[in-house]
Amino acid sequence: MATADKIAALRGMRDVYSAEHSARRRVESALAQHFQLHSYAPVDLPILENTELYLRKSGEDIAARLYEFQFKSRRIALRPELTASVIRAYVEQLQDDPLPLRLQYNGPVFRYEKPQLHRYRQFSLCGVELIGAAGPLADAELLHLACSGLERLGIHDYELRIGHTQVLQTLLDKLALRYQLRSFLLRNMENLRKRGRAQLVDSLRAIYPDYDAAAAVGRADAGQPAGDGQQLINLLRDMSDDEAHQAITDFLRSLSIRIDTNRDEGEVIDRLLHKIREDQQGPKLHVALDRMQRLGELAGAPEDALEGAYALADEFELDTDALADLEKTIDALKDFGAPSGQIQLDMGLSRGLHYYTGLIFEIHYSSKDAETVQLCGGGRYDNLVSSLGGANATAAAGFSFGVERLLSALKSDAGISLNQPSVSVIPVQTEDIAACLAIAAALRKKKIVTEAMTDGRSLRRALKYADRRGAALAIIIGEAEREAGQAILRDMRSHRERQVPLDVLPAEVGALLGEGG
């Protein structure tokens, strides 16, 4: 028969078996128990959702990486994360539950990305959502739950990075930047630090081609006294969109000027306003970048970072609500029990998902070979419930672990023992198979992992197989044993064996495994 072509697994998808599979189940059940102990109830959610669920609030990065398709006139997506699903389920079915509501989940998600080390297209998230609880204590509860979860798995040497979306936001809001530029800067705080300003300006030019010209004009303006027209322009800049729009309309009306084009008058005014404001973006961008750099330097021990942040807020005349929030959260975290890992407060931390509104955090782990992986990410998203149609504005926050990354951290760290003790039951001749199956069944009743050898291979081969499989014990039964109502119980580790009556065999096996394991 001609062999057919192999069918390979899809890129970025993995088969999980044997030792890794059992390690994985242990990690998942340990975390599930841990969350359960903190009163987080498990939920199981669909893997497919309406694409729309991820377009509302998740952000372009997630949307671009969606596995998404049309099916019978519907747009359907494989979930790229679970928070949106949990909130969707909450809005759909759980809104009459008393708050706070604590939920946990565990399951596969899908993102169409280039696979590489510790990154797959299908991976598993294991996490929680805390719905209807706001404030530093709720935030601290989540930080603690994440850290203690890692500790429960035996991971102690991690780094918890805490930030707050509003720190950078209040800084940028003060400058009244255009929406597109503001969100660009929000997203690129990390890049400013990692690659430096020059490189960030390069990518800024891509979305704001007038960057250089605007910057030059802005600087010239700044050095000159405002001309006649400039005062009016400054007035308009300081108004809200609606006010400014109305002001221009009124102004034109009062002079009986009609805009005589084939376009709608409102549209023309919008463009005019847009133009006036855009001209001002250049110098503002410079100020923004300056301040962001200062902010980005504030990362380290919580006390130091906070002190620096308060000083900056004072200098730039910014609200300190977010800072006070962070300070309280970090205090409260100590009351939950101080985490064993290192805590870093990072004023420049930002995350790709757009729905975060407050606290954000990541947990990183560095193995001995110096590669650092992110194990966990999360934060607060107080308006997601409303965005997804919830009846009341409801605070919510959560985090999730990447299960595969936890496993790789555990593997590189300690190398937890994965071999389960097991028993091979071996018939000497084919006539002994029935007796062999009966023994196996009796052992399984006592929850002992048992393999029955039924393929008729020789005793020699069967023992060799059992050895290779890592069986701790072998039970051999042949004609002589059957007649005596006994079996040979052989300890594969010590090579010792003895005859044991069948009725006490399960108990004997249990005892041997108990002391050996």
Place this chain on the structure above:
RNA sequence: GUGGACGUAGCUCAAUGGCAGAGCACCUGAUUGUGGUUCAGGCGGUUGAGGGUUCGAGCCCCUUCGUCCACCCCA
């Protein structure tokens, strides 16, 4: 999306342009009912696919598919 490396037996990899190989794994056997060693044998390939150069291509050239790694971003 951008950049780099690589596709040869189930796995890890060899092979100046000159008969496609080794180790491991798997199967069988070495006095009839006893396993980590040893010995003998066996199975296993359209060298990812397609085209070109050449007397001759696993090797050189082009195309294509795939994989891995890094960037971006994230768990």
